[in-house]
Amino acid sequence: MxxxxxxxxxxxxxxxxxxxxxxxxxxxxxxxxxxxxxxxxxxxxxxxxxxxxxxxxxxxxxxxxxxxxxxxxxxxxxxxxxxxxxxxxxxxxxxxxxxxxxxxxxxxxxxxxxxxxxxxxxxxxxxxxxPVSLVMSLIQKWHMPPSIGYGMMAAYRFLPQLRKELVVIRRARQIRGMGSKPRMREWKEAGVPLMAGAVRKAERTALAMESKGFDGSRKRTRYVQMNxxxxxxxxxxxxxxxxxxxxxxxxx
Amino acid sequence: MANKRLNLRDIVVISFISAVLGVLYLLWVLLGQMVTGIFGPVGGGLMAGFWILAPVICAYIVQKPGAALLAELIAAGTEVMAGSVSAGAVLLLGFTQGLAAEIIFAVFFYRVFRLPVLMLAGMAGTFAAFLTQYMLYGFSQYAGSIVVFMLVTMIISGALLAGWAGKSFADALVKTGVLDRFALGRQYREGQQRNAV
Structure with missing residues (x-):
């Protein structure tokens, strides 16, 4: 919406x-x-x-x-x-x-x-x-380093996946019979694997960016022009x- | 090693960690608003430290200049992209809080990342949050005692919720092995090898 x-x-x-x-x-x-x-x-x-x-x-x-x-x-x-x-x-x-x-x-x-x-x-x-137009304008008009801008966008796109991973973690815990702990403890214990998944995904994303020749320099042509x-x-x-x-x- | 610049991998990993924390920040805002609405800014003050988690965790992991400020700005940016209803205040606070934490790490030349320094960074972050909110929401119109009380609760919160909790979370994360290519992960492995010998 x-x-x-x-x-x-x-x-x-x-x-x-x-x-x-x-x-x-x-x-x-x-x-x-x-x-x-x-x-x-x-x-x-x-x-x-x-x-x-x-x-x-x-x-x-x-x-x-x-x-x-x-x-x-x-x-x-x-x-x-x-x-x-x-x-x-x-x-x-x-x-x-x-x-x-x-x-x-x-x-x-x-x-x-x-x-x-x-x-x-x-x-x-x-x-x-x-969000896309905001980051694009910041890169093009306010000299935000493209590596930060595109890194942010990649991270933002990853966020919806978090909920799925939380479900996976919760089910894995239930299978191991750990499902009956109070919710606060569960949040803390789910936080570490959730963040570990995010860091792994980030490293893969960074590798993909590098292997495709993205070095974060500013002199590139752009598909979307924010004029x-x-x-x-x-x-x-x-x-x-x-x-x-x-x-x-x-x-x- | 201490004076390295952030590379692309650092930036992307900081982005992902801060984006996840940014979502949690948003949920925390809802909680904080309820607490503030009922108990006033003093009750809300005790929650303030949570919003300094991103700079503390990221600076502790990467241990390079700029990590703390970048992390808090990205967390704030994520909040705005996800549709925060207080976008303006969030961006201002993101800048001041991140900058304050960054200054603490800079004072120690980005060499010391022990618990007291991380707690100090958290306290600096909430102190900056206090100053920013003092300006924005006109705290000068309230009785001095309550403003001081609020400042104290916020600083305590910064030390505990940001410094202590942030360190213990990063320490738990490093054991998974995903941080092995960062400063914190290397230190952890070296410590393990020393213990093994």
Whole structure:
């Protein structure tokens, strides 16, 4: 399902992965200085709207994915109320003789929303960028060494096999009558053969890469070219406008 | 031997180990979020060390410059490729945590990979994670006592979950013989031969 979303014919999916990555870190940077409620709320709503309209991601799916972060965000609220750096003056009510101040709730909500903004921008990136295009762009535009890029991709492709190997290991243990141990012990004992299998597979992969003349040098022709296009100009323009309006103009 | 560069085989093996750990990191994030949601960042702090396993294990196995940072970046990259819902924070943390562990190994000139050094690398990793999260999530707004308490739990977690657990896992892995062509495997074989004589 993730793959289907990442390759949809929508605007955000066409944008160059490096630009999306840059925009992600830019938003993180500007959010660090924000301690009010309205800025993160506006960014959160705009981001969710952007993902659902420009990325054609179903709103329902987005909300489900953001739900755990709401819980995570809520922990910032109660923590801020119980352990504030400075207790606010406007006491709203008391919980077990502990004053709950409006200012602390506001800061807590702001920090909670900030965590949700981080999550939503991460979703914008993850839901609209396929792993292959990400690694290819990093190699071609950000000078990632090809040996690391292709090594990563090989490892990523190997991951689905892990589950099969876990089943094999579990059955082998059952045949030997070792199946009745508690789950935690089993995980630990299955971890070593699982990792050993991964290392063997990695060595074979490295040998195959070497024997096929892959030496990790950068001067090679490529099947997939990750060049900047017109959509990238629109995305950059839109993003600069967004940052300027939300963070740089004094709206308060 | 200590100043060798990473070759293709090192890089691919580090990639595979870190990718497997990256998947476990993702599962750990789900667990961590539940714990953090209920007990707050202090409870979550005790879990922080797990995310430093990749640099500790890979640096211990390969014993070359760059292994720790590369391992943590690849683990973070795998999390993002597998669809982590906190991609941005994961990549930032991957960089800072890996860099911190790398610095510890560099301080010892990539020659000492004993338990105290590995624990120190784990502690440096969680310390970097603490600093990064301090910036990202605005810890400056909380009471000093709870922030310090969190820092302490994270550093303890780094020493135990990353340093100690990472070493014991790699030590178990080396006995299977798959690491024989790496620094750790060679040391293990040499030790065995010495014992045999």
């Amino acid at each position: 993730l793959e289907e979303l990442q390759t949809r014919e929508a605007f955000l999916q066409q944008v160059h992965p490096t630009l999306k990555l840059l925009s992600l870190f830019t938003v993180f940077f500007f959010m660090i200085f924000i301690y009010d409620i309205w800025h993160p709320l506006a960014v959160l709503l705009l981001t969710v709207a952007a993902i659902s309209f420009l990325g054609k991601v179903p709103l329902k799916l987005l909300l489900i994915l953001l739900l755990p972060f709401a819980l995570f965000g809520f922990s910032f609220v109660w923590l801020q109320v119980v352990f504030p750096e400075e207790r606010g003056a406007t006491v709203l009510f008391y919980v077990f003789h502990m004053p709950v101040a409006l200012e602390n709730i506001q800061t807590g909500v702001s920090l909670g929303l900030r965590a949700m903004v981080f999550a939503s921008w991460s979703l914008l990136f993850v839901l609209t960028t396929s 900047y296009k017109k959509t990238d100009v629109w995305f950059t323009a839109g993003f600069i406008l967004f940052i300027t309006v939300v963070f740089l103009l004094p709206l308060s």
